[in-house]
Every structure is written in structure tokens, then in C-alpha cells.
Amino acid sequence: MVSRTTDSISVLQLGVVVLAATLGGQLIITSRNLIKSGGEAAWISVIAGGIVYGLVAVMMIKIGRHFPNDTFVEYMPKIWGKFAGGLIILWFYLLFIAQAAVILQGFGKFIKYFMFDKTPQIVIPATMVLACAYCALHKINIIVKVLSILAVLTTPVLGVWLLALQNFNAEMLLPIIPFNWPKFAQGLQSAWNVFAGYEIIMVVLPLVSWKSPGLSPETGVVWTFAILTVFFAVVIAIIIGVLGAEQAALFTAPAVTVIKGVEVPGTFAERLENLLMIFWIPLVFDTIVVFMYTLAKVVQIKFSLQDHRPALVMQIPIIFFLTELNNHLPNYEIASKYIMYAGIVFSLIVIPLSLLMVLWKQRSLAGDGYEQ
Amino acid sequence: MNNSNIKKISASMPIANINSANSNLKNLRVLLQQSEDINVDIHKLISRLRNMPVPAKTNMYFQRSLVQNRKILSVIFADCADLRLREFNLAGRRALLIYIDGLTDTKMLERTILAKALCSQEQVISEKKIAKIIEQILTPSAYTIAIKIAAAVQQIMMGNALIVVDGFRQTVVVDSAEYVKRGIEESKSENIVRGAHDGFNETLRDNIVLIRRRTKDTNLKVKIVDIGQRSQTSVAVVYVDNLAQSDLVEEVLRKLAAINIDRLVLSYNIQEYITPRPWPLFPTIQGTERPDVVVAGLYEGRVAIIMDNTPWALIVPYTYNTAMQSVDDYAMQVPVASAVRMIRHFAVLVTVYLPALYISIVSFNPGMLPTALAIYIAELRARAPFPTAVEAFIMVVILEVFQEAIVRLPNRMVIAASVVGGLVIGTTVAQAGLVNPLLVVVISGTAIASYAMTSYNFAMGLRLARFIIIIIASVLGLYGVILGTLVLLVYMCSLESFGQSFMGGFLQVDTLADWRDSLVRLSIKNNPLRPKIYGAQDETRIGGYRDGKQND
Amino acid sequence: MNNKNLFWFNTVTLVLICSLFITGCWDQKELQDRAFIMTVGIDVADEGLGATGSPPYEVSVQVLKLAAGASEKQSAQEAKTYVLSGRGESIFEIIRQLYSNSSKALWFEHLQAIIISRKAIEKKGLKPVLDFFIRDSETRWKIKLFTTQNKVRQFLEYQPPTGEAGGIFLDELIDQYTRNPEIAGRLLDLGYINLLLDTKKEVFMPQISMQKKKIQITGADVYRGNTYLGHYDEYSIKGQKFIIGGVESAIIAVPYPPGTDTIMALEIFKIVSKLEPHVNEDEIYFTLDIFIRGNVGEKQITREVIDLDDSKQIIAFEEAINNEIKTNIMYGLNQSRRIGADFLQFSDKLRAHYPETWARLKEKWSNIYPTIPLYVRVESHVRHRGEHL
Known part of the structure; x- marks a missing residue:
């Protein structure tokens, strides 16, 4: 049977998982920073970011190909030695758990602000974490089923951003020439936030059954990144085209504000930004689910547990505690900044170096009959 | 009358001693009690001895002597008033015909057994084998030889007649089962407009025939197992050998064999036994009264379970997508069918979400309404x-009570109840201002939507889900609705039976090929593949299978 | 064991969720328990000075009266709304103070219009006045803004003859801009005015006035920051709307034949305009191409004088229209030059297409702007003569 309950996923499903991890809270929460630092050409930064991080993702798969049945938890110590490898795992773990906390905090903030004035903010991340944990408790193939349905159902809703085209003014995107390189570099830096989450590939990859003919994981991931990049670039371009780069940076969530200006006469639900917030919930949900599953899997493999579930249940309070730690606005902003730096270093330095190490080791040991 | 003649009895009697009387009474009561206990014990002993029905494992054989055999049988069938015994002469020996009244075709027995035996009185055959006697004298169309008592008894209980002949250990079981049964009628629960109108009845044999008649495929296999220590109900497992995955068939047979119950009355009993979840909100096994649905399911590589004494066949596995399909979809113009399909999916959403959305928009986020509507x-x-x-909750509960009442009422009362429910409650509640008319519209829309489901059990599940969502919505508004939906979705994906989750291949990236018969329906010509999700061994429907080249 | 784990997790989750129900329903507030604010009027008090040295705000809100149930027919004379007002330094604070006059929570999600007096803008500045409405998530983007020279409260007390609430009347009044080019309306709601304010540009707001107890839109006022720059009359707004678009249908009546006083009108149903900057060495000029399609809408001349069957007449009529539109545009442009407002947003065009030039001229823009020439070319096509010649 196609989906007998085995603990493996297909390449297409890998694409869905990467999509879910990436297309989540990040866009709404971080669009302001991106436009603030990237200026009029922020959308070009996003495209460049998509290419860069897509390449990093392919590198991750290339490393994974040398260790077909291992997650990075197993192969990082093999590449870097026990101590440094352990450090990298810890880095990854802290990065993701902090990222999850930041997304949840941002999510709670926005949902509360836009829709639920009086509800205590703690309730929103709390219920969300529980719902996510319930999903992440299951086997990967069930999680992927949920993600797939959510991806098919909610992604088209993101087309509401296209409605904002009615207020679009292409001149707002100008001038591109002369090209503003420093701004571009800053935008590229912020673009990590938009794509953050794709690193889960390193944990999920061994679960992918590579047997399906035709589609290699590399192609799958490249396609996913292409879709994501186009989508993000279009949304950012629309935001700039409607609000103007300078003005967009003055809103806390320009991605939401841009929808506020949309007027669709005769619709039942009038405030499209609320509608967007509602369909944003599943997107945050699937991101957090993937994060929680990945984190639990890391702990499971690190401590050679039978099952990822005890680890998962254990980390619910941790995530929740970290989320509440971010409650104070300055904390939240500092946390997001340092997470961004940690993530960029991880993606752009650790991964390429690891790949080089693998290739170098392979070459130097090939003569000695070293088999990995 | 002369009074002096009258003598008091008490005069002749000794003065009654109340104490001794009491003690005697006590003794008597004790005796009675003891005798009752003994009676109970004896009965227990008897029933244990009798062990009705005789377990198949017991190796008790018939004796040569007819008298002894008769004695054994009369012990087994003690207090069975519907047992008929008829002694007659067969080829010079005494023979006994045993059958159960009402389960057996007595006319056939008269014609092929008794008449033949009596007409050949003078013929004396000194054969060693009973089969020869039967073949030479009697004319039943089918018979079997039984030597174990247990097997013979079971055959009698199935309606066949047993012939025991003096001097033989072997007995003859004559196929003569015939009993009162419902004819082949239209299915009561699944009405369709175009398509076959025959539905299953309560007889396993007829039901298998209804399936067999629809396909002349020898790969269609029927395995019959008896389930229930006491009731020994026949359950048939039907599948297409070169389509259904063999591990699926094995799993079904294994799960059926593991059923440990004394009786089966409903096919739902089986369903509950073979579903892994004890509290499933949605059915994970399809139930149908329609043979065409079963045949269509079999050719998707699924396995059907048909139980005797019930018209409800079960098909495993079952997914949401299948729950959304109706026979009528396939007998309609393709665009219309696709539209109807989508309406049905929409109805699912309405059934579950409409009241919850109403609550959360009206009392949590009324800013989403257009100003005119909000005012x-x-x-x-x-x-x-x-x-x-609260308003919505009251109305939903009233609605459920009303629906339950309508279902339970005798037909004649339904109209009266409808008038009371529809006019009196619907109109006056709104007029009295207890609930607002818009809510009445919302609730009745919800009810109507739930009637659009093809599966009754699925609709019931949705109705329960609606309550859950309403409760969440009244606490957390739209956020709660979405969160509830996500949890419900995870639940539906994790609700697995026979290796298939309930959401199945619905909107899954790796079974995208199934879109042809999912949200829309393509023409049968344009849909050459079986549903990928059920993993039939042969994936193609059109052009794949030829007589000469079967996928072994 | 696994199932057991799951079971316990489910139970714990269920208990937690149930505990939510006990505490829950924070945001639940029934629709009828909210006081719909339809219009907000902001004015400054005539006398007295606040703590900051400027006169305090006088904020009035127009609250919707809910008809009690569908059964009771509300008489047409009875007012649909009532007005509450208060004074203070902070608009948010005043609104909270108004709670002492209202049994229900004031609710801004269906706010339709904000009317600000010219005096309030001059004393307080536009951005400070609007800040509360922009910061708060309850208010919509599409709230209509008005300014007036009169006292604001009378507009809130106005009962429209249609029987609808005053705010809805104002909202729909301004939506007529698509049919009446003399109403400034497009992209002039709260959200857009805020965007313009963020870039420190001039904004213009439709002006309303009360004439003979009727509300009327009378052109638009232009502000930059706290200062009132001037007033556009209806004719110049019409001219400018040919350029910025947003006209779905407009009527242009011209004397025809030219020079006479008989009138012929064109019903426009399509306007395409293109404003382009040109930089040639040190010379900057703009070109404007306008293409118009329309039908003959009205002709007050007999057929004997002008026979529309003659296509020469049509061409001549188109020529008259072209001239009229040119005149109209130049009128509008001159008016904004006189005020000193870069309403056509020449600066935006220059910034987008010639960023270096813009960087050079940015500082002295207000001096250069009135001298930049605009070359207008109008082309109009008559598509239909009408049902009768």
C-alpha cells in the first residue's frame, strides 16, 4: 500500500516538510526588518537569499549522501570529532528551540493584537504548543499527511496578497539602478529570517526513501526553494509596491497592513487582514510541528532513545518557558537578532565547511580503503 | 340440616403445636432450598455435559447402533421443541431422519428421501458403505458424510437434514436448508436514483450470489469463517486475489480469527472488534447495503467482510475520499457529478463549522462582518x-433531540413531529425572541448539510465534531475554531485502520494521481488508474489487464 | 506502551484545555453589547488652554442606536444615532472618558468616517490627530477622512434624509467619486493619508460644509504637516483626477460649436493617462498623455445646426473636448503651484526614474517645482453617438 504505516517519506513529501518549516511565522513577523534593511530592492535580496540558502540546502543533502542512514546528529561527530560535533549539535538544538520560541511569541503577539484584545497572551502560544505537540507525537508519515493537507489548503489563501495588486504602483519599486549594494547586503542578511527552518533537512533526510525514480532529493529541495523564493519575492515586492519601502518600514507588520488596504466589494468577510491572520495560524502550526519533531528527533538520536515522544513531551515546558521569556519587547528583539546571526553562521560557515571536510576526508582516505 | 352431624376436624386433631409446626416449616423450607440448589447444580451439570453446541474440537463419533445414536442426539437436543425426528426403513435397515422444523425444506426431504426409501422397501442392500445406499436409492442433489457428532449437529443447526442409518458409523447430511428470509429488496439506507436497485438481505448465501452475479471473475475469492463460540455465525471475507494486497487479506483474516466473543448480532460488532481505536469519532470501515458498492470496492483492491444475518457488508480500508463518493456520482454527467462532489465537501465544512463560525464572528470578531450586516x-x-x-448551544441540542426523535418514531407519528418541530419550535422560538432568526437559519442549514453525507455513521461523527468545535469556538473564537480544526485534522490523519489513515490520500502530494476521483470526478474513460491509495496490485484499470497476461 | 503514552498525553491535554474553558471567553462580547461608533469628529475647544499650552481637543463620537428588535418598526423621523462628546489632551483618553456616558463599550471596528476641523489640524497637526486611529488595530484602513471649516459636531448630529446612519451616509457620499470627478476621493482614506504623512508630503482631504442643513462636499483642503496650504476647488480637482485616474465615468460639457453658448457633453467611460518625467542636461520637464474614450452624452443643439451624422462634426467635438481638458488640467496645476503643493507627485516620478537628479534637487525642490513645465497632449475618441442622433 502506498501509505502503510512505515516511518519513511517520499521526496515530494520532503519538499512539503521543507515548505512547512519555512513558510510559516517568519514572513509576517520579519517582513518589516527585511524591508527596513533591504530598501526598495528587498525583493532582490530575497531572491538572492533563496539562491544562497537553496545552495546550502543542497550541500546538506550532499553531506547526507555520504552518510545515507545518519542524521547530522550522527555524522557531525564523525566529521568534526566528538567535542566539536557535539557543539554543533547543541548549536543546532538551541538555535531551533529559540527560533520556535521567537516564532510562537511573535505569533501570539500578532494574533492577540489583531484579533483578541483581552485574551491573556499566554493562552495563545500555550494552546498552540499543545496542539503542535499533539501532532508532533505521531509518526513522520502521519505528520507529513497533515502538513500536506495544510499546504494544499492554506497556500492558495496566500494569494490574498495578490489582491493588494489593485493598489500596486510599480514606481515604488524604483529606482533599482544605481544598485544599492550595502542595502542589498543588509537585506540578504535579513533574508535568512525568511528562509529559516530549512535546516531540518539534516534531520529528516534519512527518513526519505530515495527509491522513487526520477526525483532526487536535491531536485525536490531546489524546486521547493524555487517556489518559496518566488512567493516571498512576490509578496515583498507587492508590499513595497503598495506601501513604499520607506513607509512599510514604519509598520510593525507591513505584510498585514498591505492587506488592510484591499477592498473587495460584496465579500462576506470584510477585513481581509483578519482572514489572513486566520490562515496564518495553520502555517505557524506546521512550522512549529516540524520544529518540535526535529528537536525531539535530535534528542532521541543523541541519547539513543527508542522513541521521540518522551523527548517531545519533555521539551513542551522548555519551549513554553522560552516563549514567555521573550514576552518583554526588547528581549524579543534582541533574541531575534542573535538567532539570526547564529543561524547565518550555521548556514553559511558550518555547513560548507562540513561538506569540504567530508570531501577532503574522502579524498585523503580513499587510498586507505576508507569506506564510509 | 342437622347441625349435630357436624364435627369439628380440630376435635379429632391434637392441639396444634405452633413451635413444632414452625420447626417443620423451617425444615421444609430448607429441604426445598436444597432441592432447588441440587436442581440448579444438576442443570449446570447437564448443560456442561451437553455443551451446546458441541465444540468442534471434541472428538465424539457416532455409534453403530441407531438406538444409541438416537439417545446421544436426544440428549444434545433436549428441550429443543423444534427438532423433528422421523424413523423409517432404508434398504432393510432402520434409519432416522433428523432436522429442525422451519429451517429445512421438508417437501424436498419427502420427495427425495422418504418417498424413495419407502418405495424401495423390498430392496435390501447389504453394502458396507453408506454412500452406495444413498446413491442407489435416495435422490438428494447434494450431501456430505459426517462421522463426528459435533459436525453433524452444526449442520442440523444450519438447516440441513441428518440421516442416521442403523449399523453405520457414518451419517449423511443432506443439503436441504430453506428458511424464511427477506427477498432481495432495495436498500433502505442508501437510496440512489440511477443504478441497480437490489440490496443485500440477511442471508449470507444470497449476498455472495449478488456479488458473484456482478462479475464472472474467478479471482474473486470467498473465504468463510465461523465466528462466535456460541452463535457460530458465518462471516465471509471477499476479495480479488490479484488486486488486493495479500498482507491486507491476511490482516483481515487474522483480525477476524482473533475475535473472541460468544455471539455476533450486528456487523458493527465485527467492525468494533477489528478497529484499532476504541473511541473512533469517524468510521474507519465502510458499511454498505449495496452489492455494486462492494464490487466496486473489491476492484479497488479492498476487502469486503460479509456477515450472515445482516445486510450490512463491511469494506476495508475506508478513507474520507471514499466517504465522499456516492453511486449516483458515477451515473451523472461528469461536470454535474464534479459539482455535486464539491457541494458534498462543502456540506462537510458547513456541518461542522457553521454554528461555530457564527458564534465566533458574532461574539468575538464582529469587525469582520460588513457594516450593514453587523448592524x-x-x-x-x-x-x-x-x-x-448559549443560544447556539440550545438550538443545536434541540436539533439533535429532534432528529433523534424523528428517527425513533413510528412512521405515522413523524409528520406530526415534523410539524411540531419545524413550525412550532422553529417559528415560535424566533418570534418569542429567545433566539434570533438568523441563528435558526444557521442551525437548520447545518442540519440540512449533515443530511448530504453518503455515510450515516460519518455524518454522526461530524455532528459530534460540531459540538466540540462549538465549545472551543465559544471560548477562543476564531482562533479556537482553527486550532480545533488542526487538532481534528491530526486526529483524522492518525485514525488508522488496516494501514490506512482516515484522511487517506486526500490532498496528499504523493497520491496526486487520485485527483481524478476525489474533489472532482473525471469520466471513467479518463481515469485509467485504480485509486493509488488502496495500493491495488494492478494499478491500471484500462488497458492493463488482459486474459493472457495477468499480473500473477 | 506507545498507545499508553499517547493516552496519557491526550488526557493531560484534555484537562488543560478544559481548564481553559473554565477561565475562558475573554474576548467574548456580544454584538448588541457594543456601541457602534459610526463617525468621529475632532475639533479644538474655543476657549481654555490645556496643559501643553494649546487648546484641548473636543472629540465627538456618533453612536448608532440599535432598533429594539425587528418587530418594532422604527419611525423614519426618529434619529438613528446620537452624539457623545468630551474634552481632553489625549484622544484615547477622551474616548475612555466617554464611557461614563455610555452603557455599552464604544467600538470602533465599524467606524466609517473621521471629520477633523481645519482649526484642529492647524493647532495640533494632522499626524498627532490621526495617530490613535492608526495605532489601534480596531480601526479600518478604509475610513474616510474629511476636513471642515465649520464646527464639527453639527456634522455628527446631521440626520441624512435616507434614514441611514450619518457615518454610512458620509462613507457612501465620498464613494461617488467614481461618478463625479469633482469629488476628491480615491486613495484618500485613513491608510493612504497616513502613508503620505509618513513621507512628509502634502496631503489633501475632502472638505465638507453644511449648507442649508445639507452636507456637501466642497473641494479639498491641502495640508503639509501642521500648516494649511490652501484649498482646491471642484474644478481643479476634476483636472487633477484626469491625471491620477480613479474616474469610472465623468461628464464633460463644452460649448459647441466652440465660441457659442450651446452645450454638448461627452460621457467619459475610460481615461488612460501617463505622466512621464524627462531630464535633459539641466532641463527638467514632464509630459502628460491622456487618452479618453466616451459617448456623446447630451446635445442641446438641434440637428439642423449640428448633424452628428457628419463625422467631421465628431472630430471637431473631440477637439473641443481636448481643449477643455487641457484647460482644466492646467487650471488644476496652476492652483497647486500657487499653493506650493506637489499634488501630481512630480517628485515621486523624478525619484523613481532619475534618482541622481532627484538627489541633487531634493533640497531646493519647493523652489524648482513651480517652474517645471508640463506638456499635455489629450486624445479623445467618441465611440457612440447615443441612441438618437
């Missing part, structure tokens, strides 16, 4: 005594 609703609700959530 309209606010004016409708200007004097409403209850909060929206």
Missing part, C-alpha cells in the same frame, strides 16, 4: 436574553 445582526439580537454561544 442588522446587532438589531436582531438587541433584546436577546442569552449570549450567542
Whole structure:
């Protein structure tokens, strides 16, 4: 049977998982920073970011190909030695758990602000974490089923951003020439936030059954990144085209504000930004689910547990505690900044170096009959 | 009359001693009690001895002597008033015909057994084998030889007649089962417009025939197992050998064999036994009264389970997508069928979400309404005594009570109940201002939507889900609705039976090929593949299978 | 064991969720328990000075009266709304103070219009006045803004003859801009005015006035920051709308034949305009191409004088229209030059297409702007003569 309950996923499903991890809270929460630092050409930064991080993702798969049945938890110590490898795992773990906390905090903030004035903010991340944990408790193939349905159902809703085209003014995107390189570099830096989450590939990859003919994981991931990049670039371009780069940076969530200006006469639900917030919930949900599953899997493999579930249940309070730690606005902003730096270093330095190490080791040991 | 003649009895009697009388009475009571206990014990002993029905494992054989055999049988069938015994002469020996009244075709027995035996009185055959005697004298169309008592008894209980002949250990079981049964009628629960109108009845044999008649495929296999230590109900497992995955068939047979119960009455008993979840909100096994649905399912590589004494066949596995398909979809123009399919999916959403959305928009986020509508609703609700959530909850509960009442009522009362429910409650509740008219519209829309489901059990599941979502919505508003939906979705994906989750291949990236018969329906010509999700061994429907080249 | 784990997790989750129900329903507030604010009027008090040295705000809100149930027919004479007002330094604070006059929570999600007096803008500045409405998530983007020279409260007390609430009347009044080119309306709601304010540009707001107890839109006022720059009359707004678009249908009546006083009108149903900057060495000029399609809408001349069957007449009529539109545009442009407002947003065009030039001229823009020439070319096509010649 196609989906007998085995603990493996297909390449297409890998694409869905990467999509879910990436297309989540990040866009709404971080669009302001991106436009603030990237200026009029922020959308070009996003495209460049998509290419860069897509390449990093392919590198991750290339490393994974040398260790077909291992997650990075197993192969990082093999590449870097026990101590440094352990450090990298810890880095990854802290990065993701902090990222999850930041997304949840941002999510709670926005949902509360836009829709639920009086509800205590703690309730929103709390219920969300529980719902996510319930999903992440299951086997990967069930999680992927949920993600797939959510991806098919909610992604088209993101087309509401296209409605904002009615207020679009292409001149707002100008001038591109002369090209503003420093701004571009800053935008590229912020673009990590938009794509953050794709690193889960390193944990999920061994679960992918590579047997399906035709589609290699590399192609799958490249396609996913292409879709994501186009989508993000279009949304950012629309935001700039409607609000103007300078003005967009003055809103806390320009991605939401841009929808506020949309007027669709005769619709039942009038405030499209609320509608967007509602369909944003599943997107945050699937991101957090993937994060929680990945984190639990890391702990499971690190401590050679039978099952990822005890680890998962254990980390619910941790995530929740970290989320509440971010409650104070300055904390939240500092946390997001340092997470961004940690993530960029991880993606752009650790991964390429690891790949080089693998290739170098392979070459130097090939003569000695070293088999990995 | 002369009074002096009258003598008091008491005069002749000794003066009654109340104490001794009491003690005697006590003794008597004790005796009675003891005798009753003994009676119970004896009965227990008897029933244990009798062990009705005789377990198949017991190796008790018939004796040569007819008298002894008769004695054994009369012990087994003690207190069975519907047992008929008829002694007659067969080829010079005494023979005994045993059958159960009403389960057996007595006319056939008269014609092929008794008449033949009596007409050949003078013929004496000194054969060693009973089969020869039967073949030479009697004319039943089918018979079997039984030497174990247990097997013979079971055959009698199935309606066959047993012939025991003096001097033989072997007995003859004559196929003569015939009993009162319902004819082949239209299915009561699954009505369709175009398509076959025959439905299953309560007889396993007829039901298998209904399936067999639809396909002349020898790969269609029927395995019969008896389930229930006491009732020994026949359950048939039907599948297409070169389509259904063999591990699926094995799993079904293994799960059926593991059923440990004394009787089976409903096919739902089987369903509950073979479903892994003890509290499933949605059915994970399809139930149908329609042979064409079963055949269509079999050719998707699924396995059917048909139980004797019930018209409800079960098909495993079952997914949401299948729950959304109706036979009528396939007998309609393709665009219409696709539209109807989508309406049905929409109805699922309405059934579950409409009241919850109403609550969360009206009392949590009314900013989402267009201004004119918001003012309209606010004016409708200007004097409403209850909060929206309470109002909606009351109406939903009334609706459920009303539906339950209609289902339970005798047909004649239904009209009266409808009038009371529809007119009296619907109109006056709104007029009295207890609930606002818009809510009545919402609730009745919800009810109507739930009637659009093809599966009754699925619709019931949705109705329960609606309550859960309403409760969440009244606490957390739209956020709660979405969160509830996500949890429900995870639940539906994790609700697995026979290796298939309930959401199945619905909107899955790796079974995208199934879109042809999912949200829309393509023409049968344009849909050459079987549903990928059920993993049939042969994936193609059109052009794949030829007589000469079967996928072994 | 696994199932057991799951079971316990489910139970714990269920208990937690149930505990939510006990505490829950924070945001639940029934629709009828909210006081719909339809219009907000902001004015400054005539006398007295606040703590900051400027006169305090006088904020009035127009609250919707809910008709009690559908059964009771509300008489047409009875007012649909009532007005609450208060004074103070902070608009948010005043609104909270108004709660002492209202049994229900004031609710801004269906706010339709904000009317600000010219005096309030001059004393307080536009951005400070609007800040509360922009910061708060309850208010919509599409709230209509008005300014007036009169006292604001009378507009809130106005009962429209249609029987609808005053705010809705104002909202729909301004939506007529698509049919009446003399109403400034497009992209002039709260959200857009805020965007313009963020870039420190001039904004213009439709002006309303009360004439003979009727509300009327009378052109638009232009502000930059706290200062009132001037007033556009209806004719110049019409001219400018040919350029910025947003006209779905407009009527242009011209004397025809030219020079006479008989009138012929064109019903426009399509306007395409293109404003382009040109930089040639040190010379900057703009070109404007306008293409118009329309039908003959009205002709007050007999057929004997002008026979529309003659296509020469049509061409001549188109020529008259072209001239009229040119005149109209130049009128509008001159008016904004006189005020000193870069309403056509020449600066935006220059910034987008010639960023270096813009960087050079940015500082002295207000001096250069009135001298930049605009070359207008109008082309109009008559598509239909009408049902009768």
C-alpha cells in the first residue's frame, strides 16, 4: 500500500516538510526588518537569499549522501570529532528551540493584537504548543499527511496578497539602478529570517526513501526553494509596491497592513487582514510541528532513545518557558537578532565547511580503503 | 340440616403445636432450598455435559447402533421443541431422519428421501458403505458424510437434514436448508436514483450470489469463517486475489480469527472488534447495503467482510475520499457529478463549522462582518436574553433531540413531529425572541448539510465534531475554531485502520494521481488508474489487464 | 506502551484545555453589547488652554442606536444615532472618558468616517490627530477622512434624509467619486493619508460644509504637516483626477460649436493617462498623455445646426473636448503651484526614474517645482453617438 504505516517519506513529501518549516511565522513577523534593511530592492535580496540558502540546502543533502542512514546528529561527530560535533549539535538544538520560541511569541503577539484584545497572551502560544505537540507525537508519515493537507489548503489563501495588486504602483519599486549594494547586503542578511527552518533537512533526510525514480532529493529541495523564493519575492515586492519601502518600514507588520488596504466589494468577510491572520495560524502550526519533531528527533538520536515522544513531551515546558521569556519587547528583539546571526553562521560557515571536510576526508582516505 | 352431624376436624386433631409446626416449616423450607440448589447444580451439570453446541474440537463419533445414536442426539437436543425426528426403513435397515422444523425444506426431504426409501422397501442392500445406499436409492442433489457428532449437529443447526442409518458409523447430511428470509429488496439506507436497485438481505448465501452475479471473475475469492463460540455465525471475507494486497487479506483474516466473543448480532460488532481505536469519532470501515458498492470496492483492491444475518457488508480500508463518493456520482454527467462532489465537501465544512463560525464572528470578531450586516445582526439580537454561544448551544441540542426523535418514531407519528418541530419550535422560538432568526437559519442549514453525507455513521461523527468545535469556538473564537480544526485534522490523519489513515490520500502530494476521483470526478474513460491509495496490485484499470497476461 | 503514552498525553491535554474553558471567553462580547461608533469628529475647544499650552481637543463620537428588535418598526423621523462628546489632551483618553456616558463599550471596528476641523489640524497637526486611529488595530484602513471649516459636531448630529446612519451616509457620499470627478476621493482614506504623512508630503482631504442643513462636499483642503496650504476647488480637482485616474465615468460639457453658448457633453467611460518625467542636461520637464474614450452624452443643439451624422462634426467635438481638458488640467496645476503643493507627485516620478537628479534637487525642490513645465497632449475618441442622433 502506498501509505502503510512505515516511518519513511517520499521526496515530494520532503519538499512539503521543507515548505512547512519555512513558510510559516517568519514572513509576517520579519517582513518589516527585511524591508527596513533591504530598501526598495528587498525583493532582490530575497531572491538572492533563496539562491544562497537553496545552495546550502543542497550541500546538506550532499553531506547526507555520504552518510545515507545518519542524521547530522550522527555524522557531525564523525566529521568534526566528538567535542566539536557535539557543539554543533547543541548549536543546532538551541538555535531551533529559540527560533520556535521567537516564532510562537511573535505569533501570539500578532494574533492577540489583531484579533483578541483581552485574551491573556499566554493562552495563545500555550494552546498552540499543545496542539503542535499533539501532532508532533505521531509518526513522520502521519505528520507529513497533515502538513500536506495544510499546504494544499492554506497556500492558495496566500494569494490574498495578490489582491493588494489593485493598489500596486510599480514606481515604488524604483529606482533599482544605481544598485544599492550595502542595502542589498543588509537585506540578504535579513533574508535568512525568511528562509529559516530549512535546516531540518539534516534531520529528516534519512527518513526519505530515495527509491522513487526520477526525483532526487536535491531536485525536490531546489524546486521547493524555487517556489518559496518566488512567493516571498512576490509578496515583498507587492508590499513595497503598495506601501513604499520607506513607509512599510514604519509598520510593525507591513505584510498585514498591505492587506488592510484591499477592498473587495460584496465579500462576506470584510477585513481581509483578519482572514489572513486566520490562515496564518495553520502555517505557524506546521512550522512549529516540524520544529518540535526535529528537536525531539535530535534528542532521541543523541541519547539513543527508542522513541521521540518522551523527548517531545519533555521539551513542551522548555519551549513554553522560552516563549514567555521573550514576552518583554526588547528581549524579543534582541533574541531575534542573535538567532539570526547564529543561524547565518550555521548556514553559511558550518555547513560548507562540513561538506569540504567530508570531501577532503574522502579524498585523503580513499587510498586507505576508507569506506564510509 | 342437622347441625349435630357436624364435627369439628380440630376435635379429632391434637392441639396444634405452633413451635413444632414452625420447626417443620423451617425444615421444609430448607429441604426445598436444597432441592432447588441440587436442581440448579444438576442443570449446570447437564448443560456442561451437553455443551451446546458441541465444540468442534471434541472428538465424539457416532455409534453403530441407531438406538444409541438416537439417545446421544436426544440428549444434545433436549428441550429443543423444534427438532423433528422421523424413523423409517432404508434398504432393510432402520434409519432416522433428523432436522429442525422451519429451517429445512421438508417437501424436498419427502420427495427425495422418504418417498424413495419407502418405495424401495423390498430392496435390501447389504453394502458396507453408506454412500452406495444413498446413491442407489435416495435422490438428494447434494450431501456430505459426517462421522463426528459435533459436525453433524452444526449442520442440523444450519438447516440441513441428518440421516442416521442403523449399523453405520457414518451419517449423511443432506443439503436441504430453506428458511424464511427477506427477498432481495432495495436498500433502505442508501437510496440512489440511477443504478441497480437490489440490496443485500440477511442471508449470507444470497449476498455472495449478488456479488458473484456482478462479475464472472474467478479471482474473486470467498473465504468463510465461523465466528462466535456460541452463535457460530458465518462471516465471509471477499476479495480479488490479484488486486488486493495479500498482507491486507491476511490482516483481515487474522483480525477476524482473533475475535473472541460468544455471539455476533450486528456487523458493527465485527467492525468494533477489528478497529484499532476504541473511541473512533469517524468510521474507519465502510458499511454498505449495496452489492455494486462492494464490487466496486473489491476492484479497488479492498476487502469486503460479509456477515450472515445482516445486510450490512463491511469494506476495508475506508478513507474520507471514499466517504465522499456516492453511486449516483458515477451515473451523472461528469461536470454535474464534479459539482455535486464539491457541494458534498462543502456540506462537510458547513456541518461542522457553521454554528461555530457564527458564534465566533458574532461574539468575538464582529469587525469582520460588513457594516450593514453587523448592524442588522446587532438589531436582531438587541433584546436577546442569552449570549450567542448559549443560544447556539440550545438550538443545536434541540436539533439533535429532534432528529433523534424523528428517527425513533413510528412512521405515522413523524409528520406530526415534523410539524411540531419545524413550525412550532422553529417559528415560535424566533418570534418569542429567545433566539434570533438568523441563528435558526444557521442551525437548520447545518442540519440540512449533515443530511448530504453518503455515510450515516460519518455524518454522526461530524455532528459530534460540531459540538466540540462549538465549545472551543465559544471560548477562543476564531482562533479556537482553527486550532480545533488542526487538532481534528491530526486526529483524522492518525485514525488508522488496516494501514490506512482516515484522511487517506486526500490532498496528499504523493497520491496526486487520485485527483481524478476525489474533489472532482473525471469520466471513467479518463481515469485509467485504480485509486493509488488502496495500493491495488494492478494499478491500471484500462488497458492493463488482459486474459493472457495477468499480473500473477 | 506507545498507545499508553499517547493516552496519557491526550488526557493531560484534555484537562488543560478544559481548564481553559473554565477561565475562558475573554474576548467574548456580544454584538448588541457594543456601541457602534459610526463617525468621529475632532475639533479644538474655543476657549481654555490645556496643559501643553494649546487648546484641548473636543472629540465627538456618533453612536448608532440599535432598533429594539425587528418587530418594532422604527419611525423614519426618529434619529438613528446620537452624539457623545468630551474634552481632553489625549484622544484615547477622551474616548475612555466617554464611557461614563455610555452603557455599552464604544467600538470602533465599524467606524466609517473621521471629520477633523481645519482649526484642529492647524493647532495640533494632522499626524498627532490621526495617530490613535492608526495605532489601534480596531480601526479600518478604509475610513474616510474629511476636513471642515465649520464646527464639527453639527456634522455628527446631521440626520441624512435616507434614514441611514450619518457615518454610512458620509462613507457612501465620498464613494461617488467614481461618478463625479469633482469629488476628491480615491486613495484618500485613513491608510493612504497616513502613508503620505509618513513621507512628509502634502496631503489633501475632502472638505465638507453644511449648507442649508445639507452636507456637501466642497473641494479639498491641502495640508503639509501642521500648516494649511490652501484649498482646491471642484474644478481643479476634476483636472487633477484626469491625471491620477480613479474616474469610472465623468461628464464633460463644452460649448459647441466652440465660441457659442450651446452645450454638448461627452460621457467619459475610460481615461488612460501617463505622466512621464524627462531630464535633459539641466532641463527638467514632464509630459502628460491622456487618452479618453466616451459617448456623446447630451446635445442641446438641434440637428439642423449640428448633424452628428457628419463625422467631421465628431472630430471637431473631440477637439473641443481636448481643449477643455487641457484647460482644466492646467487650471488644476496652476492652483497647486500657487499653493506650493506637489499634488501630481512630480517628485515621486523624478525619484523613481532619475534618482541622481532627484538627489541633487531634493533640497531646493519647493523652489524648482513651480517652474517645471508640463506638456499635455489629450486624445479623445467618441465611440457612440447615443441612441438618437
